[in-house]
Amino acid sequence: xxxxxxxxxxxxxxxxxxxxxxxxxxxxxxxxxxxxxxxxxxxxxxxxxxxxxxxxxxxxxxxxxxxxxxxxxxxxxxxxxxxxxxxxxxxxxxxxxxxxxxxxxxxxxxxxxxxxxxxxxxxxxxxxxxxxxxxxxxxxxxxxxxxxxxxxxxxxxxxxxxxxxxxxxxxxxxxxxxxxxxxxxxxxxxxxxxxxxxxxxxxxxxxxxxxxxxxxxxxxxxxxxxxxxxxxxxxxxxxxxxxxxxxxxxxxxxxxxxxxxxxxxxxxxxxxxxxxxxxxxxxxxxxxxxxxxxxxxxxxxxxxxxxxxxxxxxxxxxxxxxxxxxxxxxxxxxxxxxxxxxxxxxxxxxxxxxxxxxxxxxxxxxxxxxxxxxxxxxxxxxxxxxxxxxxxxxxxxxxxxxxxxxxxxxxxxxxxxxxxxxxxxxxxxxxxxxxxxxxxxxxxxxxxxxxxxxxxxxxxxxxxxxxxxxxxxxxxxxxxxxxxxxxxxxxxxxxxxxxxxxxxxxxxxxxxxxxxxxxxxxxxxxxxxxxxxxxxxxxxxxxxxxxxxxxxxxxxxxxxxxxxxxxxxxxxxxxxxxxxxxxxxxxxxxxxxxxxxxxxxxxxxxxxxxxxxxxxxxxxxxxxxxxxxxxxxxxxxxxxxxxxxxxxxxxxxxxxxxxxxxxxxxxx
Amino acid sequence: xxxxxxxxxxxxxxxxxxxxxxxxxxxxxxxxxxxxxxxxxxxxxxxxxxxxxxxxxxxxxxxxxxxxxxxxxxxxxxxxxxxxxxxxxxxxxxxxxxxxxxxxxxxxxxxxxxxxxxxxxxxxxxxxxxxxxxxxxxxxxxxxxxxxxxxxxxxxxxxxxxxxxxxxxxxxxxxxxxxxxxxxxxxxxxxxxxxxxxxxxxxxxxxxxxxxxxxxxxxxxxxxxxxxxxxxxxxxxxxxxxxxxxxxxxxxxxxxxxxxxxxxxxxxxxxxxxxxxxxxxxxxxxxxxxxxxxxxxxxxxxxxxx
Numbered sequence: 008x009x010x011x012x013x014x015x016x017x018x019x020x021x022x023x024x025x026x027x028x029x030x031x032x033x034x035x036x037x038x039x040x041x042x043x044x045x046x047x048x049x050x051x052x053x054x055x056x057x058x059x060x061x062x063x064x065x066x067x068x069x070x071x072x073x074x075x076x077x078x079x080x081x082x083x084x085x086x087x088x089x090x091x092x093x094x095x096x097x098x099x100x101x102x103x104x105x106x107x108x109x110x111x112x113x114x115x116x117x118x119x120x121x122x123x124x125x126x127x128x129x130x131x132x133x134x135x136x137x138x139x140x141x142x143x144x145x146x147x148x149x150x151x152x153x154x155x156x157x158x159x160x161x162x163x164x165x166x167x168x169x170x171x172x173x174x175x176x177x178x179x180x181x182x183x184x185x186x187x188x189x190x191x192x193x194x195x196x197x198x199x200x201x202x203x204x205x206x207x208x209x210x211x212x213x214x215x216x217x218x219x220x221x222x223x224x225x226x227x228x229x230x231x232x233x234x235x236x237x238x239x240x241x242x243x244x245x246x247x248x249x250x251x252x253x254x255x256x257x258x259x260x261x262x263x264x265x266x267x268x269x270x271x272x273x274x275x276x277x278x279x280x281x282x283x284x285x286x287x288x289x290x291x292x293x294x295x296x297x298x299x300x301x302x303x304x305x306x307x308x309x310x311x312x313x314x315x316x317x318x319x320x321x322x323x324x325x326x327x328x329x330x331x332x333x334x335x336x337x338x339x340x341x342x343x344x345x346x347x348x349x350x351x352x353x354x355x356x357x358x359x360x361x362x363x364x365x366x367x368x369x370x371x372x373x374x375x376x377x378x379x380x381x382x383x384x385x386x387x388x389x390x391x392x393x394x395x396x397x398x399x400x401x402x403x404x405x406x407x408x409x410x411x412x413x414x415x416x417x418x419x420x421x422x423x424x425x426x427x428x429x430x431x432x433x434x435x436x437x438x439x440x441x442x443x444x445x446x447x448x449x450x451x452x453x454x455x456x457x458x459x460x461x462x463x464x465x466x467x468x469x470x471x472x473x474x475x476x477x478x479x480x481x482x483x484x485x486x487x488x489x490x491x492x493x494x495x496x497x498x499x500x501x502x503x504x505x506x507x508x509x510x511x512x513x514x515x516x517x518x519x520x521x522x523x524x525x526x527x528x529x530x531x532x533x534x535x536x537x538x539x540x541x542x543x544x545x546x547x548x549x550x551x552x553x554x555x556x557x558x559x560x561x562x563x564x565x566x567x568x569x570x571x572x573x574x575x576x577x578x579x580x581x582x583x584x585x586x587x588x589x590x591x592x593x594x595x596x597x598x599x600x601x602x603x604x605x606x607x608x609x610x611x612x613x614x615x616x617x618x619x620x621x622x623x624x625x626x627x628x629x630x631x632x633x634x635x636x637x638x639x640x641x642x643x644x645x646x647x648x649x650x651x652x653x654x655x656x657x658x659x660x661x662x663x664x665x666x667x668x669x670x671x672x673x674x675x
Numbered sequence: 676x677x678x679x680x681x682x683x684x685x686x687x688x689x690x691x692x693x694x695x696x697x698x699x700x701x702x703x704x705x706x707x708x709x710x711x712x713x714x715x716x717x718x719x720x721x722x723x724x725x726x727x728x729x730x731x732x733x734x735x736x737x738x739x740x741x742x743x744x745x746x747x748x749x750x751x752x753x754x755x756x757x758x759x760x761x762x763x764x765x766x767x768x769x770x771x772x773x774x775x776x777x778x779x780x781x782x783x784x785x786x787x788x789x790x791x792x793x794x795x796x797x798x799x800x801x802x803x804x805x806x807x808x809x810x811x812x813x814x815x816x817x818x819x820x821x822x823x824x825x826x827x828x829x830x831x832x833x834x835x836x837x838x839x840x841x842x843x844x845x846x847x848x849x850x851x852x853x854x855x856x857x858x859x860x861x862x863x864x865x866x867x868x869x870x871x872x873x874x875x876x877x878x879x880x881x882x883x884x885x886x887x888x889x890x891x892x893x894x895x896x897x898x899x900x901x902x903x904x905x906x907x908x909x910x911x912x913x914x915x916x917x918x919x920x921x922x923x924x925x926x927x928x929x930x931x932x933x934x935x936x937x938x939x940x941x942x943x944x945x946x947x948x949x950x951x952x953x954x955x956x957x958x959x960x961x962x963x964x965x966x967x968x969x970x971x972x973x974x975x976x977x978x979x980x981x
Contacts, residue, residue: 032905036918041908042771042781043897045867046935047917050927062923 018077099192114238147174337547340384384543406507410542445473451492472524480513767864778956810839
């Protein structure tokens with residue numbers, strides 16, 4: 008507890024007044040020579056404890072009431088449970104600020120964004136609350152702690168400004184824990200300013216129990232204050248870039264796939280603006296469903312790079328209205344595979360035929376050692392997941408943005424080498440189906456990914472492709488896998504797992520006649536080309552990326568913001584950037600558009616065993632501290648009422664007592 | 676012993692006002708000489724009492740000749756006898772009687788009351804004795820009816836001062852036995868005793884056919900307990916003291932006193948005692964007037980009309 012007028016704490020001495028008066032009264036008694044001691048003794052003999060108790064309660068009520076009045080005059084600021092907060096200002100206050108794009112949603116009642124409001128509340132905390140405390144800002148975009156002068160300075164800091172990033176609550180706490188471990192500041196408080204977006208806080212994450220345990224184990228104990236800044240979710244539209252793909256048509260046109268999220272679809276098209284290479288044109292976007300995926304044909308850029316964005320009209324959150332893109336021809340990566348000479352290898356080689364006079368596209372994975380995957384776009388790995396150096400090479404390849412396609416072994420007996428390492432993936436037992444009752448492919452991604460429809464419109468004939476044999480893939484450690492295509496019984500045909508900047512695809516069957524109808528060139532060829540194209544983007548100087556993903560090339564490179572006058576930070580702001588010959592369009596993470604939010608109680612539940620305080624008042628305003636004079640005065644009034652009642656009411660005929668003091672003086 | 680100035684005890688104006696009233700016993704008395712009180716024996720007053728059959732040896736002056744003439748039977752006319760009474764004034768000299776409120780000392784009040792009563796009784800020919808109930812035992816002055824005896828009584832009263840703790844109950848039992856039956860026993864005390872213990876002494880008095888009159892001398896402070904701040908109450912009868920807050924115990928005290936007074940009053944009524952509370956503030960004259968007037972209204976027990 009802190010006080011706006013601490014000098015008034017001297018008023019607490021007033022609490023002693025009733026006790027002093029009581030004692031003085033007892034000391035200043037007069038003597039009366041009394042004859043009727045007979046009655047006095049009888050009454051005294053029957054002195055009732057309740058009377059004495061009542062007397063002391065009255066005294067306590069008076070003293071407490073005066074104390075509370077004095078406390079109220081000090082204008083106390085309460086920040087949590089009274090007992091815990093009596094210790095005064097902490098040695099360090101770590102402000103964990105959620106700077107994600109969702110924090111830029113404007114609450115019409117306040118006229119400010121959630122981030123601005125949260126920062127204003129933190130900055131509005133009386134300076135006495137943090138007197139002598141080290142203030143450390145850990146914001147979600149960069150997560151490295153930065154010490155600031157005082158709380159009031161926070162809103163003006165560029166590090167506390169808006170971003171298009173997503174937040175990771177666990178990373179914020181990890182960073183805070185690291186800082187605490189490194190600096191050992193003493194008594195610390197962690198103030199979290201967030202909107203509780205579920206995708207940022209990932210309540211199912213396995214990281215939370217460990218974080219909670221480490222927080223709870225800190226000594227002295229750390230208190231967490233959750234300032235959950237939420238508000239009405241209104242008619243906010245958002246736009247996302249899905250992908251830019253080159254159309255296999257003459258002229259080399261490109262197509263931008265984007266998704267419009269509309270809370271009230273079905274109305275007039277949204278009057279968006281398309282900016283293409285600096286030229287602005289009106290682009291009405293239809294919104295037929297809550298999430299409407301549209302395509303935008305982009306003209307061939309020639310030898311240069313095409314860039315631009317689509318922007319929606321301003322609404323509640325201006326940070327999710329833009330979808331940036333860059334496009335242009337990039338190099339196609341090579342394909343490496345561990346598949347030996349077989350029909351399957353020949354099929355792959357046929358898919359990527361070598362150009363006469365040019366080196367082959369498909370390369371064989373050496374039996375020993377690891378090849379250089381510097382110019383590779385795709386690795387096709389059949390059978391058990393690799394281990395050892397090969398596994399490390401694949402992981403590095405994936406992290407750098409390459410694509411890996413895992414295929415089941417033709418032979419059931421193929422097993423992984425026992426190395427003690429957890430394999431990247433595994434296969435379930437092979438299943439077979441009769442030719443007249445094959446496994447059917449029921450669902451797949453029609454708009455993007457390997458099985459997206461063709462540029463001309465028709466979907467890939469997956470529904471007509473029977474699968475006779477399958478070995479359903481699993482990610483190591485039970486990780487989640489996105490189902491690109493699924494069977495009618497719910498099992499995954501093609502799963503995708505994001506690993507770093509790259510993608511790991513796992514196919515449940517083989518493009519062989521005894522296995523499946525994926526032998527159909529209309530399915531296999533475009534799917535494999537698309538997977539390789541995804542993996543080859545890392546080789547391109549023109550790239551789409553999401554904020555949070557590593558920037559291509561050297562991190563120290565100076566990036567120029569394209570298309571706008573105000574320079575932006577490519578680490579935290581969406582936009583089109585250029586550095587030398589490299590072009591990159593940075594967009595906010597897809598999960599940032601999800602509107603599911605955790606309540607304060609749900610956030611608190613992430614940290615069991617930790618002292619978590621959620622400041623809020625009945626009016627629904629979020630606040631870290633509030634002046635508690637009124638409750639104190641109310642309590643004082645209540646005590647005085649109690650005192651009056653006790654003083655005026657005669658408990659019962661027998662409930663009276665006397666205070667007998669004084670020793671018997673025998674003929675002094 | 677130097678002669679004491681009895682004017683301190685006897686107020687001429689009070690005596691003048693009270694002397695017009697005669698104190699009558701409520702029951703027949705056995706006196707030694709003729710007086711104003713009904714006698715337990717038949718005598719020769721003018722007050723007809725009853726007829727009885729003649730027996731040889733009866734004084735023929737009391738034969739009812741008219742009855743003899745009409746009925747030819749011998750009947751003797753009997754008349755009430757008037758006699759004096761013996762009054763024993765029992766005065767409590769315990770320390771508690773020393774309490775002096777705004778109205779004065781309880782003991783001073785009691786002493787004047789006793790002196791005035793003794794004076795009145797001797798003036799109407801009754802014998803008056805005095806028993807001082809003291810810590811070491813009683814000082815008893817037998818009943819006499821001479822004016823000289825009055826002087827001795829007053830001297831004794833003048834020399835007495837309240838102190839210590841007494842056992843009034845035992846003293847009353849002894850008085851009841853010592854004083855010859857059918858006497859007027861006037862007790863002047865604050866009766867700070869357990870009612871359960873005290874009341875049997877009243878019963879004892881009735882058993883001995885004494886006419887018991889009780890003056891319950893109290894200061895109104897002792898009844899009302901008008902204190903509000905903590906006070907150190909020093910026991911007048913002993914070395915004890917008690918520090919207490921009247922604000923806390925006041926109500927209980929008043930309830931206790933009221934209950935006690937009611938118990939004494941009820942006991943006195945049960946055993947035929949003439950009981951009255953005599954607040955010091957009201958003055959002893961008022962208490963005595965009330966006492967005498969009540970006995971007037973009671974008809975003096977059939978005694979001779981003054």
